[in-house]
Amino acid sequence: MSGGRVHDDAPDTASGFARLTGLPDGPEREAIRDELARAWLPMAHRIASRFRNRGESLEDLRQVAALGLVKAIDRYEPGRGAFESYAVPTITGEIKRHFRDRMWALRVPRRVQDLRNKVRVARRELIETAGGSTPSAAEIAERAGLTEDEVNAGLEALESFSTLSLDAEMSSSDDGFSLADTIGADEEAYDVVIDREAAKEGLRRLPERERTILYMRFFEDMTQSRIADQLGISQMHVSRLISRCCARVRAEALDQAARHGRDGGARRTP
Secondary structure, eight states: OOSOOOSTTOOOOHHHHHHHTTOOSSHHHHHHHHHHHHHHHHHHHHHHHTTTTSSSOHHHHHHHHHHHHHHHHHHOOGGGSOHHHHHHHHHHHHHHHHHHHHOOSSOOOHHHHHHHHHHHHHHHHHHHHTTTOOOOHHHHHHHHTOOHHHHHHHHHHHTTSOOOOTTOBSOOSTTOOBGGGGSOOOOHHHHHHHHHHHHHHHHHTSOHHHHHHHHHHHTSOOOHHHHHHHHTSOHHHHHHHHHHHHHHHHHHHHHHHHHTTOOOOOSSOO
16 A cells, blocks of 8 residues: 555555456455455444444444445545545545435435535634634624525524434423423314304394394303393294304305315304
């Protein structure tokens, strides 16, 4: 191998690469390539260990590094310098691509992933030079050569790299709560609001007596018999009026929803 040995895991494989060069595909080439890969595998594992504790198992990282090593062996040209100088960036790039393409909790476009990396580097550099203070989006944009909109997209992508379980504890106190406790639930009262708005127009078109009957029944919670006594009509007549008015209001609400091209309408009687 040309060049000095930088690490203890950099074997002298110059003769192996010399033999590999020019060999056609076949058993002999495969055997030499496997021999070279075994010799340089400790170096690939060393590189993989730099990326531990980032959400991926060390064993998986070693497999990715081994893949990068094989690519480096296949593409290396002995006359252009030491193998290690070529292999290290090749293996490192393979691992970084693995994180970029496979380890995102939320899938984001490649362009946004690249923005994330630029924003992360620029923000770290600014924090180091500013003594720990958090830089603004404008400062990051100037440092990274990006627009503020691009910086904001990159900052959002930084939050997409990992996710929390819904069961994750958000407080360490005895009365702590989980992330799921902070997420809103369906509010049935919203349906009531929607139904009332849908029924308003139909209610306005009813005669005053019918509106009064509906108000007494559904807002003052009066029985049909009591309404009949107050209006001086029979309970049976009150019942027919309520049924007829509700059907009319419901039909008008549904017809209005259909005219506006949306599904829905009054789901309950007024």
